[in-house]
Amino acid sequence: MSxxxxxxxxxxxxxxxxxxxxxAITAEAAKRGIAIELVRNGSRGLFWLEPMVEVQTGAGRIAxxxxxxxxxVGLFDAGFQVGGxxxxxxxxxxxxxxxxxxxxxxxxxxxxxxxxxxxxxxxxEGYAGLRRALGLPATEIVQQVLDAGLRGRGxxxxxxxxxxxxxxxxxxxxKYVVCNxxxxxxxxxxxxxxxxxxxxxxxxxMTIAAVATGATQGYVYIRSEYPHAVATMRExxxxxxxxxxxxDNILGSGHGxxxxxxxxxxxxxxGEETAMLESIEGKRGIVRAKPPIPAIQGxxxxxxxxxxxxxxxxxxxxxxxxxxxYKDYGVGRSxxxxxxxxxxxxxFGGLVEKAFGVTLRELMYDYGGGSAxxxxxxxxxVGGPLGAYVPESQWDTPLDYEAYAAVGAVVGHGGIVVxxxxxxxxxxxxxxxxFCTIESCGKCTPCRIxxxxxxxxxxxxxxxxxxxxxxxxxLLRDLCDTMVHGSLCAMGGMTPFPVLSAxxxxxxxxxxxxxxxxxx
Amino acid sequence: xxxxxxxxxxxVIASTRQMPGALMPMLHGIQDALGYIPSEAVPxxxxxxxxxxxxxxxxxxxxxxxRSEPPGRHVVQICRAESCKAMxxxxxxxxxxxxxxxxxxxxxxxxxxTVEPVYCLGLCAQSPAMTLDDxxxxxxxxxxxxxxxxxxxGAA
Numbered sequence: 001m002s003x004x005x006x007x008x009x010x011x012x013x014x015x016x017x018x019x020x021x022x023x024a025i026t027a028e029a030a031k032r033g034i035a036i037e038l039v040r041n042g043s044r045g046l047f048w049l050e051p052m053v054e055v056q057t058g059a060g061r062i063a064x065x066x067x068x069x070x071x072x073v074g075l076f077d078a079g080f081q082v083g084g085x086x087x088x089x090x091x092x093x094x095x096x097x098x099x100x101x102x103x104x105x106x107x108x109x110x111x112x113x114x115x116x117x118x119x120x121x122x123x124x125e126g127y128a129g130l131r132r133a134l135g136l137p138a139t140e141i142v143q144q145v146l147d148a149g150l151r152g153r154g155x156x157x158x159x160x161x162x163x164x165x166x167x168x169x170x171x172x173x174x175k176y177v178v179c180n181x182x183x184x185x186x187x188x189x190x191x192x193x194x195x196x197x198x199x200x201x202x203x204x205x206m207t208i209a210a211v212a213t214g215a216t217q218g219y220v221y222i223r224s225e226y227p228h229a230v231a232t233m234r235e236x237x238x239x240x241x242x243x244x245x246x247x248d249n250i251l252g253s254g255h256g257x258x259x260x261x262x263x264x265x266x267x268x269x270x271g272e273e274t275a276m277l278e279s280i281e282g283k284r285g286i287v288r289a290k291p292p293i294p295a296i297q298g299x300x301x302x303x304x305x306x307x308x309x310x311x312x313x314x315x316x317x318x319x320x321x322x323x324x325x326y327k328d329y330g331v332g333r334s335x336x337x338x339x340x341x342x343x344x345x346x347x348f349g350g351l352v353e354k355a356f357g358v359t360l361r362e363l364m365y366d367y368g369g370g371s372a373x374x375x376x377x378x379x380x381x382v383g384g385p386l387g388a389y390v391p392e393s394q395w396d397t398p399l400d401y402e403a404y405a406a407v408g409a410v411v412g413h414g415g416i417v418v419x420x421x422x423x424x425x426x427x428x429x430x431x432x433x434x435f436c437t438i439e440s441c442g443k444c445t446p447c448r449i450x451x452x453x454x455x456x457x458x459x460x461x462x463x464x465x466x467x468x469x470x471x472x473x474x475l476l477r478d479l480c481d482t483m484v485h486g487s488l489c490a491m492g493g494m495t496p497f498p499v500l501s502a503x504x505x506x507x508x509x510x511x512x513x514x515x516x517x518x519x520x
Numbered sequence: 521x522x523x524x525x526x527x528x529x530x531x532v533i534a535s536t537r538q539m540p541g542a543l544m545p546m547l548h549g550i551q552d553a554l555g556y557i558p559s560e561a562v563p564x565x566x567x568x569x570x571x572x573x574x575x576x577x578x579x580x581x582x583x584x585x586x587r588s589e590p591p592g593r594h595v596v597q598i599c600r601a602e603s604c605k606a607m608x609x610x611x612x613x614x615x616x617x618x619x620x621x622x623x624x625x626x627x628x629x630x631x632x633x634t635v636e637p638v639y640c641l642g643l644c645a646q647s648p649a650m651t652l653d654d655x656x657x658x659x660x661x662x663x664x665x666x667x668x669x670x671x672x673x674g675a676a
Contacts, residue, residue, distance in 0.1 A: 011641075011642070011643065011656050012645065012646060014655075014656060015646060015649065015656040015657050016646065016658050016659075047645035047646050047658075048645070048646075050646075183640075183642065184639065184640055185640065186599075186601030186602040186603045186639065186644060187602060187644045188640075188642070188644070189643065189644055189645070191642075224548075224585045225638060225639075225640065225641055225642070226641075226642060227654065228656075262541075262544060262545070263544070263548050264544075264585075265544065265547070265548070265583035265584070265585035265586055266583055266584035266585035266586075266638075267582065267583050267584060268639060279544060280544070281540075281541040282542060282543030282544055282569070282579070283543075283579065284578055284579055285582065285583070300540065300541075341644065341645070342645060343603040343647065344602065344647060345607055345647075346645070349645025349647075351645075372607065381602055385602060415603075415644070417602045417603045417606060417644065418606060419606045428602070428605070431602070431605070435601075435639070
């Protein structure tokens, strides 16, 4: 019986040197004549500990990290392959407080299994959801998703079941299931982790959507900045096809579903669903006017279910455990759990899946351990580049779509980017506008021209004569108002969120001694 | 475009033209094979897909990822998005540009480097992040940048 050693293959682990560590472990084991089975698992999401190596022992898996190549000989000397004591030893993985205090529903398998092993996946509840779905009438599958209260995890938080119901109710020669994996928001990486660390979960969720709506073709649109995710998804699709989980006759049910990966090409706006459809169709990723909504006229003009990676990935557990199980987590109309991503200037950055209702303060201090620099935290951007900067006065607001909306912020995709007190909020506001000038698709004027004017106005506020400042700030607010109400999609419509929140909560960074109006 | 490149383009066109929405996979295939999409590749693509050359050109130039010119021998992509900014990527960017003599777009004069911005590599818990010749690196300070560069054999 050989010894099982786990070295993650997640790109965050690779970026910290996991490939070299895996090679060193293999070489050292061979040199010592120790038979090992090296498993390349996903990451548990404790990124300050990557590469985190685990060994299987009788008592459970024991973790070591962060392991560098230079540590490998010492680890073998300490007998780490049988759980030996070493300065890098972290104890039983499951007992690490950061992990133990989470509520991992969707991410339960993350870092535990070999991402490309169907046997491993099924041994950990994988495909239980699809098997159950195949025994249900299509309307009942949709009802489960509705009853679970699952809302779009990509940011818009639209109830997933309603989209599914619309598509299921239409008659068409062809329907599609499309996964938006264009996770372009800074501070977010849960989609990437899913595709690299548990790709069958996404495939299973999409397959359930296909069965529920009568779609037979599916696409996963993955950003080009994620080459490892692209490669892993392509491989996983082949494995699933070979195993009978994709293809003309899924598990002998008579349902057919074919899944394809489409690689994006670095346009942020293609994360907007209609721009994404244009891109898959082989065009410039320009936003479409709605209506018609994509559920009715989507990809190639056909009815299409479009959801984000985490939305689809949340479906298997809803089907396998039931809607009530899932719905029992969360607060208000935000049901279930969210894989939250701690990023930026944070000591313990990583993936924290918690039921809705957790606060930023808990996340940043109880999990994140405060700033990485050791300096006071000044501002936190929640929900990506289009999300508001949240000041300390709001850090106790429960993470809940409605509660965040009430304070002018967004939960979005659950990315949390922490800035310490060296951050200049006027420069971050300028960056938000500048990013919009770079990434605007150009279709609507408020976004295309408004963002350019926004950069100019912020420059004048920062470096122009002080007496003109109140006037320029009024101009900036007017401009933001036009962008919010006049833009075709969230790119131009939400770029003002970080800008206005910076202005409202940090007026001193714009050269104002008092807020120009009461902060929202 | 030399004979070899032209054959590669033909091969990619033949293997992708039947796909629904074939243009993106076709462009990716050509860039994977040649490192960029030569302007001479546009007419055969347009013909294969029954599109105008302007439509194909429009798609090639719309997307940041597609190159119309060959890249430098080494490609450095530095994340300039918020999370990496919070950990000092602006300083890393300035350092990289001045060290390699780049203006942050296109190829350096000696053809050795392409330095370009990227907006998020999904390594936001280990900012700042960058890629060097398709390999991802996390927590890249200025010293680590210089070390990675020296290891690549392309140290300026």
